Amino acid sequence: MTARRGTTGRTGAVGSAGTAGAVGTIWLVGMMGAGKSAVGARLAERLARPFVDTDAEIARRAGATIAELFATRGEPAFRDLERDAIERVAKGADAVVALGGGAIAQPDAARRLAARGTIVYLRARPETLAARVGEAADRPLLAGLDAAGRVERIAALLAERSPHYESARVTVDTDALDPDGVAARIEEALGVAGRAPVPAATRTVEVPLGERSYPIRIGLDILDQAGAAIAETTKARRVAIVTVPEVGRRYAARLERSLQAAGVTSVRLVVPDGERSKSLRVAAQLFEKLVDFDADRSTAVIALGGGVVGDLAGFVAATWMRGVPFVQVPTTLLAMADASVGGKVAVDLPRGKNLVGAFHQPRLVWMDLATLRSLPRRQRAAGLVEVIKHGVIRDAALFERFERDVERVLDLEPGPTLDVLERSCQIKAEVVGQDERESGLRMILNFGHTLAHAVETLLGYRKLLHGEAVAIGMVFAARRSEALGLAPAGVADRIEALLQRAGLPTALPDLPRRAYLEALRVDKKRKDEHVRFIALRELGKVEIVPLLPAEILPRGAVGRAR
Numbered sequence: 001m002t003a004r005r006g007t008t009g010r011t012g013a014v015g016s017a018g019t020a021g022a023v024g025t026i027w028l029v030g031m032m033g034a035g036k037s038a039v040g041a042r043l044a045e046r047l048a049r050p051f052v053d054t055d056a057e058i059a060r061r062a063g064a065t066i067a068e069l070f071a072t073r074g075e076p077a078f079r080d081l082e083r084d085a086i087e088r089v090a091k092g093a094d095a096v097v098a099l100g101g102g103a104i105a106q107p108d109a110a111r112r113l114a115a116r117g118t119i120v121y122l123r124a125r126p127e128t129l130a131a132r133v134g135e136a137a138d139r140p141l142l143a144g145l146d147a148a149g150r151v152e153r154i155a156a157l158l159a160e161r162s163p164h165y166e167s168a169r170v171t172v173d174t175d176a177l178d179p180d181g182v183a184a185r186i187e188e189a190l191g192v193a194g195r196a197p198v199p200a201a202t203r204t205v206e207v208p209l210g211e212r213s214y215p216i217r218i219g220l221d222i223l224d225q226a227g228a229a230i231a232e233t234t235k236a237r238r239v240a241i242v243t244v245p246e247v248g249r250r251y252a253a254r255l256e257r258s259l260q261a262a263g264v265t266s267v268r269l270v271v272p273d274g275e276r277s278k279s280l281r282v283a284a285q286l287f288e289k290l291v292d293f294d295a296d297r298s299t300a301v302i303a304l305g306g307g308v309v310g311d312l313a314g315f316v317a318a319t320w321m322r323g324v325p326f327v328q329v330p331t332t333l334l335a336m337a338d339a340s341v342g343g344k345v346a347v348d349l350p351r352g353k354n355l356v357g358a359f360h361q362p363r364l365v366w367m368d369l370a371t372l373r374s375l376p377r378r379q380r381a382a383g384l385v386e387v388i389k390h391g392v393i394r395d396a397a398l399f400e401r402f403e404r405d406v407e408r409v410l411d412l413e414p415g416p417t418l419d420v421l422e423r424s425c426q427i428k429a430e431v432v433g434q435d436e437r438e439s440g441l442r443m444i445l446n447f448g449h450t451l452a453h454a455v456e457t458l459l460g461y462r463k464l465l466h467g468e469a470v471a472i473g474m475v476f477a478a479r480r481s482e483a484l485g486l487a488p489a490g491v492a493d494r495i496e497a498l499l500q501r502a503g504l505p506t507a508l509p510d511l512p513r514r515a516y517l518e519a520l521r522v523d524k525k526r527k528d529e530h531v532r533f534i535a536l537r538e539l540g541k542v543e544i545v546p547l548l549p550a551e552i553l554p555r556g557a558v559g560r561a562r
């Protein structure tokens with residue numbers, strides 16, 4: 001097992017710890033504000049272990065706050081009480097323990113803790129720590145300091161203690177994570193994941209676009225809370241919900257109730273299912289409905305459904321009165337992994353997909369994984385391709401996670417599904433944040449899509465789902481990258497094996513080479529005669545290489561994609 005995302009290389013050292021028993025008591029160390037108590041409580045719950053917060057324990061026994069103990073008895077006396085508390089915990093059953101910030105810096109402490117379990121360091125930048133601690137009247141080491149002074153003091157303490165913290169077997173960077181996210185990272189590094197009870201967690205990923213930044217909320221059974229969040233982020237008192245019959249029948253009433261509870265009036269606009277609704281004709285019908293609804297510039301549009309609804313409703317939101325607030329409530333895995341994040345909205349013309357559109361970022365993306373349960377398995381697998389793609393292009397650890405858990409994600413087991421979707425959204429958010437309008441970096445998201453589009457054109461969009469075509473295209477791109485000497489041998493096999501486990505097609509349909517070449521030439525990503533081929537360098541890393549269609553598909557390549 002190699003190092004996981006968000007953890008240091010040192011996690012490799014505990015890769016063989018397959019059971020909670022081998023891990024022993026989990027000692028959480030780190031500065032004040034690192035989140036030891038919050039993370040510890042969540043981790044203990046997930047692992048069904050006792051949780052001990054040594055500071056709280058000491059305060060309870062002494063009948064005084066830590067600040068009072070420091071003030072009346074001094075630090076050495078406090079450290080004695082702390083050592084006793086640790087000894088008591090260590091004698092009991094394997095627990096999760098949040099230690100005081102200075103505990104591990106005491107003589108011999110690291111050795112004693114390591115002998116009885118596993119030390120995990122929750123790392124964060126001084127600014128993050130200071131922000132989390134806030135005014136902190138109860139933090140004796142920060143007493144009497146203003147905001148700048150607190151950051152400085154924390155930075156100094158951190159510098160002093162870092163060598164002790166860094167001796168932990170596992171380090172997790174917590175700056176961008178909520179307590180559940182940190183807990184999941186620890187489970188992963190220690191190999192104790194999966195023993196956790198169903199996490200009732202909600203994860204948040206921020207899409208960093210300055211004034212247009214917005215949160216993606218990912219959770220299980222969170223549809224009933226969408227209304228309040230929509231009201232807050234859009235400030236709208238009236239909203240139009242665009243959906244398709246099947247999705248509307250299952251989920252719209254819950255969304256409407258939660259909006260109503262938040263004081264928001266809604267209207268449900270149902271369009272026919274399928275890509276054909278992504279048209280100017282259906283958009284025009286929606287505009288008429290908005291007139292009927294007396295919609296104005298403060299009315300928000302909500303997309304409830306898959307990528308078709310998202311693109312269509314987004315297009316309407318972008319153009320109605322020159323743009324109104326937009327919210328995505330994606331209900332397919334494809335829409336969650338790809339279509340709902342990034343602000344690309346469009347409708348099709350008879351002569352081509354997505355030819356009329358805009359960039360119009362949503363104010364909020366609300367993903368309730370529970371809605372995926374009604375999604376047919378074939379649709380789920382196809383949507384998963386884009387999630388796996390994010391691992392292939394940007395994060396080998398995410399890819400490896402799939403190599404372990406792809407079946408569990410397909411079964412929508414909450415823990416692994418939340419984890420991979422969160423990571424996938426982080427990757428998409430990061431790429432979109434750096435290149436909103438696809439002038440450079442964002443193009444890497446098209447990995448596997450050059451051939452996918454050709455296959456879709458040639459087969460006529462009916463035979464294969466988009467994700468299935470991308471699966472074929474990714475394996476092809478990886479194989480071509482190997483053949484061109486850009487990627488190490490073997491990666492294409494790994495990608496193919498993983499996709500096949502998800503039941504996805506991977507072989508290029510056996511069509512004449514000249515048909516493929518023709519399809520590549522009309523691909524809209526063409527630049528002069530060259531096609532911007534996204535080549536694989538290694539798992540987690542891609543590169544844009546301009547190639548001629550004939551170089552992408554040399555003689556003999558078709559029919560031998562394997």
Ligand SMILES: NC(=O)c1ccc[n+]([C@@H]2O[C@H](COP(=O)([O-])OP(=O)(O)OC[C@H]3O[C@@H](n4cnc5c(N)ncnc54)[C@H](O)[C@@H]3O)[C@@H](O)[C@H]2O)c1
Nearest residue numbers: 244273306307308309331332334335338339344371374375
């Ligand atoms: N804007 C972007 O960045 C972007 C990115 C990728 C794809 N797209 C677009 O997304 C579209 C494809 O999206 P899609 O794959 O989600 O297709 P889709 O919206 O047609 O949904 C697929 C099918 O699943 C049904 N469905 C949706 N949610 C369901 C649920 N929870 N339970 C049961 N059935 C459900 C739908 O009714 C539909 O029949 C394409 O038009 C594509 O161009 C856009």
Ligand SMILES: [Zn+2]
Nearest residue numbers: 338386466470
């Ligand atoms: Zn795609």
